[in-house]
Amino acid sequence: MTDYAISNVDIGIIVGYFFVVLFIGFAFSRKNNTGKDFFLAGRSLGWVAIGFSLFASNISSSTIIGLSGQAYRSGISVSNYEWMAVPLLVFMTIFFIPFFIRSKISTIPEFLEKRYSRFARRYVSLFTILLMVIVDTASSLFAGVLVLQMFFPNLGGWQTYLVLTMLAGAYTATGGLRAVVFTDILQAVIILLGGSILLFAVLGQFDYSWDAAMATVPAPNASLIQPLDDKNLPWLGTLIGVPVLGFYYWSTTQIICQRILGARDLNNARWGALLGGFLKLPVLFLMVIPGLFAATLLPGLENSDLVFAEMVVTLLPPGVIGIVLAGLIAAIMSSIDSALNASSALIVMDFIQPSRPELTPTEIGKYGRITTLFLMVFAALWAPMISNFDGIFDYLQIVLSFLVPPIVTVFLMGVLWARGNSVAAKYTLIFGHLICGITASLYFSDMVGQLHFTIIAGILTFICIGIYVIISLRSEAPEFKFVDDLTWKYRLRETSEVKVAWYFDYRFLSSILMILTFLLLFFFW
C-alpha cells in the first residue's frame, strides 16, 4: 500500500490556493445588483475570460481521474471525447453563437421558447437542471473527494464535500458569473500547469524520450481509432455518438453556454469559444498520455480510477504534489461554481421569472443568490450518495448518451431547418425520451448485446431526427416571421458585424483549429 501522507509544504500550497481563489472570487463580486449582472456578468465578458472559463468548467475532477483511469485500462481512445470538442465548438461558433448572441437570451432553453414553445423551454430546462445537479456536479464532487481523501485521511467525507461546495458557493452566490469566470481563469491555468507537470514527470521515467515511452505501450492502446467490437470506444461510436454527446454538452447546456451568453459581443463570444477549443487540444497529452504511460510504470492497479493519485504520490516530489492537487481541486471547484450558477440561472429565469413577471431585476438577482445557496447545500448532501459506480466517467457518459438525443435533435433542427415546428419539438422530446428510456433499460439488462452505447446514442439521434422531420412535415409550417431570425441562413454571415482583420476572422481561426485537430488525429490514428 502506497503511503499517501503529504508534506506541510503541499498543504500550505493548497491552502494558499484556496485563499487566492476566494480573493479573486470576491474581488470580482462588485456591481452585481441585477439578475443580468448576476447571471450574465452584465454581458461584459471578453474572449480570454470566456475561453479559459469554458475550459475550466469543462474539466472536472471526473475528467482528470476518469481520463487517466481509462487510458491506463484501455488506451487513449477515451480522449476522442476531448478533441471532439474542437469541431463542435467550431460548429457552434458558425451556426449557433450568432443566434444566442443576437436573440439576447439569458438561458439556453429560452432559445427554445423563442423558436418553439414554452413547453420545450421548460422541459429542456428541467432536464438540464436535473442532469446538472444530480449527475454532473455530484459525480465531479464524488470523484474528486475520493482522491483527496487518500491524501488527507483525516478529512471526513461529508466535511470535505461541505468545505468544497461552501467555498465555491460563497463566491458564486456573491459574485455570480463574473466571479465564476475570473476564478476560472486561475483554475484553468492551475489545471494546465498540474497536467504539464504530471506529463513531464511521467516522461522523466523514460529519460524524456517520447519514442521510448511509446515503445512500451501496446500498439492498439496508442490509437484513437478502435475496431467496431471494441468495448471502450469503437470508431463508429466516435463517428456518430461522440459528436452527439459533445454537441449536447458544448452547444446546449447552460453550464457551458452561460459564459458565451455573457460575452461582450458576437466576436468575443466566437473567439472565446475557439480559445476554449484550442485549450482542449493539449488535454490528450496532459491527462490521457500520463495514464497511458502509467500502465508501464505502475502496473497491476486494481482500481484504474486511482492511477492519477498513484502517479502523483509516486512520481512527484513534495511541493509539486501540492500544485497538482490544487489543479484537481481547481477542476472540482470550477465545475461546481459553474454548475451552481448555471442551474440557479435556469431555475430563476426559466421557472420563477415567467410565473412572476412583476419581479424587478434586483429581486431576480436576490433570487439567484438564494437559489445558488440552496443548490450548494443540496449538492453537498447529495454527492456522497453516489458511491457505488465503478468507472465514474463511463457511468456519466452512459446516462447522458441515452438522454440527450431528443434534446440535441430539437436544437440542431431548430437552427438548421426553418420548417421544423413546435409540435414536432414537443413530440420529439416526449417520444424520443420514451424510446431512449426503453433502449436504456434494454441496454442495462444486456438485451441490446454488442452495440456500444455511443453507437446507440448515434442511432437514437437519427431516430429522433426522423420523428422530428415526419411530424414537422405532417403539421403546419411555423410562421416565417417567428423563425426567420432564429434559423441559419447563408446571408446571415453578411450582417453588420464589427469588421476585423482576416487573421482575427473566426473563419480563419476555425480553419487553423480544425487543421490542428486533424494533425492530432492523424498522429494518433
Place this chain on the structure above:
Amino acid sequence: MELQNNSAEIYQFTLVLAFSIALIFFIYIYWFSIALRKTVLEREKAKQQILENEIDLMKSKLEKEQLENERRKRNEENLILEQEILLRNKELTTSTLLINQHNSVLKKISTELDALKTNSTSSKTPIREIKKLIRSSTNFENDWDDFKLHFENVHPSFFTNLDNIHPNLSQTDARHCAYIRMKLSTKEIARLMGISATSVQMARVRLKKKMSLGKENDLRNYIVKL
C-alpha cells in the same frame, strides 16, 4: 519497471513553467492596461467629439435663427416700406387729381370770364385783373415738374431708368408710364391727362410699340418691374 527519482528536474520544470506563466500573465496585464487606456482615451475623445458636435450644432442653429430673424425683420421693414409707398402713391394720386381739378376749374372760370368780357359792357379792368390772377396760379409746366418731384420721392430713379432704356419716349409718354406705375385705372389716367378713356387705350398701344414690347408682354407688369 524501476522508478527513478527525477525530483530536481521536476522542480526545475515547475519553476520554469510557473515563471513563464507569470511572465505571460504580466505581459497580458500590461497589454490589457494599454488597451484599456486606449479605449478609455478613445471613449473620452468620442465624448469630447460628441460635445463639440453638439456645440457646433447649437452654433449653427443659433446662426440660422439669427438669419431667420434678420430675414423676418427685413420682410417687415419691406412691408412697412411698401405700405408707405402705397400711401404715398395714394397721396400723390389725390394731390395730382386735386391740382388737375383745380386747373380745370380755373380754366373754366377763365373761359367764363372771356365770355363775360365780350358780352358785358361793364368795366374790363377787373376782369383783366382776375384773368391775370388765374394765369399766374394755373401753371401747367409747374404742374408736371411738381408731379415729377413728388413721384421721384416715392419711386426713386424711375424716370432715369425709363429714359435709359427707352430714350425715344416723349414727356407725355413718360407721364403715362408714371401713372401706370402708380397703378391708376384707365379712367383716372384719362381724367388726369384730359383725354378720353379710348384715347388712353390707343396711347397705350402706341407706347407698347415704342417700347417694342410683344403681344405676350403686359405693359403694366413691365413698367412696375422697371
